[in-house]
Amino acid sequence: MKRTADILIRGNSSLFNKICSQFEGRLDQLKLEPSGLQIVIDEEKREYQELMLMINREGIKYSITETREYTKKELKEAKFFHVGVFYPWEQDALKNAEFYGTKYVQDHHCEHCGKVQTSELKLDVKKIGKHHLIHIRPELIITEYAKEVIESSQLSGYEILPASDYKTRYDQKVYHLVIKSILPPFDNHVRCDPYEHYPASDCDICSLRGFPRSEFVYREEEVEKFQDFNLTFEYLNAYQNRLLIISTEVKEIFHNHKIKLLRPEPVRFI
Ligand SMILES: [Zn+2]
Ligand SMILES: [Zn+2]
Known part of the structure; x- marks a missing residue:
């Protein structure tokens, strides 16, 4: 099973700039939306742990949804x-x-x-x-x-x-x-x-x-x-x-x- 996190971070532009510079090029998607900073990341990747650690440590406001993809074998079993x-x-x-x-x-x-x-x-x-x-x-x-x-x-x-x-x-x-x-x-x-x-x-x-x-x-x-x-x-x-x-x-x-x-x-x- 592959888990992909879709994270929306709420905050101000200085927070967004900080995240962008720290994670630039290392996330599957990083996009500034009217509602916040949208991040898509494979949960197996080290960057996911790093980001969640930062979110928790700094008390950053966010919401998360997860997409799960199953292999044919997993579906069959x-x-x-x-x-x-x-x-x-x-x-x-x-x-x-x-x-x-x-x-x-x-x-x-x-x-x-x-x-x-x-x-x-x-x-x-x-x-x-x-x-x-x-x-x-x-x-x-x-x-x-x-x-x-x-x-x-x-x-x-x-x-x-x-x-x-x-x-x-x-x-x-x-x-x-x-x-x-x-x-x-x-x-x-x-x-x-x-x-x-x-x-x-x-x-x-x-x-x-x-x-x-x-x-x-x-x-x-x-x-x-x-x-x-x-x-x-x-x-x-x-x-x-x-x-x-x-x-x-x-x-x-x-x-x-x-x-x-x-x-x-x-x-x-x-
Ligand atoms: Zn009841
Ligand atoms: Zn009752």
Whole structure:
């Protein structure tokens, strides 16, 4: 695996000049952007350590994202993958399942783990378009085609429930894919940027961790708890959802049947 860091340094021009003169020609990319000094660097390189040391020592303000590239061998040997799911409401995130009339009750104070669905899932079915698997906060929806694909394979960790269009237009049959397997908490090697305006420990049952900045890592001895379909224990990313982790078998079946999964990345066991 190759890790490349994309670092944005904030500060004034004298700081930028200092970094530029110290690292000139030794980084993969060094560019002055309106938002700060942008640096791209292979994490294996000595300069990465040197830069991070300087950042920490001098208390320089920065943000970092990491790109990870896997070899063919690593991809072939992976047993589980974290995957993204197409989200048609990206520009309209307030339109969640509840907005379309799905009923929930609050079984305890937590707005994440304390929410229990009490009606059939309702949504605007037209939003699915040509996709076979989509996400509507906080649920997953599949088409009849995807339901047949899943049910004709021996897969574990899920349940399929009916779902319907909120205007009962019945132009397409859809189902609610309920993931029953919730994984144990991930290992603390997983790096997360915590939510800025949200206390990390607002609930003693679930875990609101923020934005994952590394691959998902679990303990080797926990691999037997993984099923074909799983959700992370943690609630993550901008929409504070549990994220999907699937077996290689699901990934291959979906690939062979053209059911699209986004940005698959191997889960690491240590
Ligand atoms: Zn709670
Ligand atoms: Zn909770």
